[in-house]
Amino acid sequence: MGKVHARAYSKMPDVQLVGGFDSHSERLAAFSQEFGAEASPSMDSLLASVDVVDVCVPTHRHAEYALRAIEAGKAVVCEKPMARTVAECETICEAAARKGTTFMPAQVLRFFPEFKKAQEMVASGSVGNVATVRTRRGGDFPRAAADWYADFDKSGGAMLDLIIHDFDWIRWTFGPIQRVFARAITFDGYDHLDYALVMMKTKSGAIVHTEGIWCEPTGFRVAFEICGDRGMLEYDSGKSAPLITAVREEAGSIAGVSIPESPSNTDPYFDELRHFIDCVQSGASPDVSAQDGLEAVRISLAAIESVKTGRAVYL
Missing domain, CATH: 3.30.360.10 (Dihydrodipicolinate Reductase; domain 2)
Structure with a gap:
């Protein structure tokens, strides 16, 4: 799914695909080569260089990466399911509201x-x-x-x-x-x-x-x-x-x-991703809310x- 999203971003003239992070180094290298993006050595390194984070990892790690990005003040789009448990979803909703960041679950x-x-x-x-x-x-x-x-x-x-x-x-x-x-x-x-x-x-x-x-x-x-x-x-x-x-x-x-x-x-x-980027740029609320993802x-x-x-x- 990460590549599907990357291809979509590559068609947007006002979006630059800066980098990616993957715990599997060979997969990250292939992604970096295909899309001309930096292969970030760590999540912290990635967060230091971007405005938007797109979470496309296995479901049980959605909350971990989404929350790190939200706490760093980044706009976040997170693949469905929003998280593995209702409690994790509630934590994401609270964090996004507290930090005032744009968050959208990718219910495509x-x-x-x-x-x-x-x-x-x-x-x-x-x-x-x-x-x-x-x-x-x-x-x-x-x-x-x-x-x-x-x-x-x-x-x-x-x-x-x-x-x-x-x-x-x-x-x-x-x-x-x-x-x-x-x-x-x-x-x-x-x-x-x-x-x-x-x-x-x-x-x-x-x-x-x-x-x-x-x-x-x-x-x-x-x-x-x-x-x-x-x-x-x-x-x-x-x-x-x-x-x-x-x-x-x-x-x-x-x-x-x-x-x-x-x-x-x-x-x-x-x-879907064009709508998300438009919301990030305009400050509008996405049509799919964090609460929608939780429900x-x-x-x-x-x-x-x-x-x-x-x-x-x-x-």
Whole structure:
């Protein structure tokens, strides 16, 4: 993810990629060579030379590096999940508020055009009162240095690392979550396989089903369905016309033709980081707040608790 972010910054004429720090020296050297950035020998050295820090380390170290940057007075964008625990997220929120620094959790799904368009349509009432939502996200089990995704204590599995994307978008689009109930194979002893089905109820009354998959070798695919009393939105990344709308006529009958929507084809990672940089420069608050990052982690951990206990968790 660090390279994805670096490529986005390299396209911004008003941003200079000064340097990077990585505890793995060979990886840092390759990064430095590819992007023409200084290979900082330590985090302190990096902090002394930059205005903005982008945290793209394994989840269990997010709080450590984000807090060091915040305490140094730097603006910080931190990859999702914001941190491994709610307590760590709360500490980050407190530190950013106390230091007055710009902080944004990188919940990039809000910047994907199909998901952004769907949120706008729900907010405008295009589908009416939303009754049910289904999301699906997944592919094969991720691999990384030291295989840290397979260490649940570090990654939190698919419920924290993967479908936190959906949890944040669902909360943004449909409002606060009231209840979480989940089933998963996370703790069943499978080797490099994970799957979770999370059922939620929003405070507005909508029923939400979220599916997270780390056991599908055929490729990464995401999808959603939103059903309301005025119509339906459907998205499937595997389809050539991915965002489909079907609206009801005033008499209550289904309109005969589904109309494909074609949101602008942009790079959501660039859009996300451009928004962050604009906020740093202007002093505006990012659209994704530290509190948003905390609440997404809270939902993920509630799903994990539900799997462990077999009971619903109320938020």
